[in-house]
Each structure stands twice: as C-alpha cells, then as structure tokens.
Amino acid sequence: MSRPAVFLDRDGCLSVEVGYVNHISRIRPIDGVPEQIARLNAAGIPAVMVTNQAGAARGYFPLELIEQVNARLVELIAEQGGRIDGVYYCPHLPGAKDPRFDVECNCRKPRPGMIEQAAKDMDLDPKRSFMVGDKYSDVQLAFNVGAKGILVLSGYGRGELELFGKDWPRQPDKIAETMKDAVDYVFETLGIDG
Numbered sequence: 001m002s003r004p005a006v007f008l009d010r011d012g013c014l015s016v017e018v019g020y021v022n023h024i025s026r027i028r029p030i031d032g033v034p035e036q037i038a039r040l041n042a043a044g045i046p047a048v049m050v051t052n053q054a055g056a057a058r059g060y061f062p063l064e065l066i067e068q069v070n071a072r073l074v075e076l077i078a079e080q081g082g083r084i085d086g087v088y089y090c091p092h093l094p095g096a097k098d099p100r101f102d103v104e105c106n107c108r109k110p111r112p113g114m115i116e117q118a119a120k121d122m123d124l125d126p127k128r129s130f131m132v133g134d135k136y137s138d139v140q141l142a143f144n145v146g147a148k149g150i151l152v153l154s155g156y157g158r159g160e161l162e163l164f165g166k167d168w169p170r171q172p173d174k175i176a177e178t179m180k181d182a183v184d185y186v187f188e189t190l191g192i193d194g
C-alpha cells in the first residue's frame with residue numbers, strides 16, 4: 001500500500017534563505033531541521049525535497065550547480081543525523097532564453113509534477129502526505145495533489161503570511177513556527193507517537 005510522505009521545500013525551509021545559491025558554500029541547513037528529518041526517518045516517513053530552481057534558467061549559474069548544491073545540502077543534513085530520501089527539482093522557467101529551460105513544464109511548483117513523479121518512484125500516497133514550505137506556492141502544491149499544506153514561518157514564511165495571508169483563497173492546513181511544529185503536526189495527523 002502506498003505510504004504517506006513529507007515533501008519539503010529547499011530554500012527557506014530545509015536551508016537558510018540566502019537568495020540564489022550560486023556556490024555550494026552558500027548552502028546551510030536551518031538550525032534544528034536535521035533533527036526533525038531524523039524524527040521522520042525514525043517513524044518510517046519518507047522525507048522528500050521538492051524545489052524550484054530557476055537560477056540556471058536565468059543564467060546565474062550552470063545546471064550542474066543546482067545538483068551539486070542539492071547534494072551538499074543532503075550531505076550536511078546527513079552529518080547531523082537526518083536522511084533525505086528523495087530529491088526532485090524543477091529547473092524550468094517559461095520565457096528563459098535557453099530553450100532547455102523555456103518549458104511550460106508540469107513540475108514547476110505549484111504544479112504537481114515533482115510530487116507525482118516521487119509518488120511513482122517511491123510508492124507514495126500524496127493524499128495522505130504533507131508539503132512543507134515557506135511560500136504560499138508550496139501550500140498550493142499541497143492542495144493540487146490532495147496533500148496537507150504546511151506553511152513554515154522560516155525563510156519568506158512570516159512575511160508571506162503577514163503581507164498576503166488574508167487574501168489567500170484557502171488557508172494552509174497548518175501554520176508552523178518551526179520545522180519541529182510542522183513535524184509535530186504530521187505526527188498528530190497520522191496518529192504517530194514520536
């Protein structure tokens with residue numbers, strides 16, 4: 001039977017928001033996040049990163065750097081005991097000069113492609129899953145696949161909520177001060193101790 005999972009945005013959610021990460025030295029997990037990934041691991045809940053990365057499409061850095069930075073983040077989280085079970089990214093940007101990236105894709109958040117692909121690859125059930133991110137587009141992605149949408153107030157999250165929250169057509173299922181609150185909500189919702 002398909003399993004529930006937690007899908008996680010990268011910048012401002014797993015890693016400190018620093019703008020475009022144009023060098024691997026700029027990527028760093030948010031304090032306390034690796035421990036929360038370890039809680040998911042211990043409960044047998046896959047932790048899957050899903051991230052839009054338009055920097056290559058904008059010509060800021062080569063595509064390979066996105067993969068190097070993603071791999072470095074996974075490594076830094078692992079050094080603190082957390083295992084990221086899958087990594088998916090969308091490099092596309094409609095209107096990009098480079099035709100490799102000028103694609104009306106199905107994977108750029110809030111479109112559902114990354115979660116749909118992960119569900120196939122890893123036998124996951126999006127409808128019993130969660131998406132955590134610091135932008136409303138992350139929450140919309142959750143809604144688009146029938147998952148629970150958690151807005152975390154790290155990164156852009158607090159500003160998104162204060163500036164635009166009242167205009168959102170549908171409120172997040174959970175507003176989490178930190179990743180710990182997000183994982184607490186996941187465990188509560190699934191009826192798991194931990």
Ligand SMILES: [Mg+2]
Pocket residue numbers: 009010011012013133134135155
């Ligand atoms: Mg983000």
Ligand SMILES: [Zn+2]
Pocket residue numbers: 089090091092105106107108
């Ligand atoms: Zn895409």
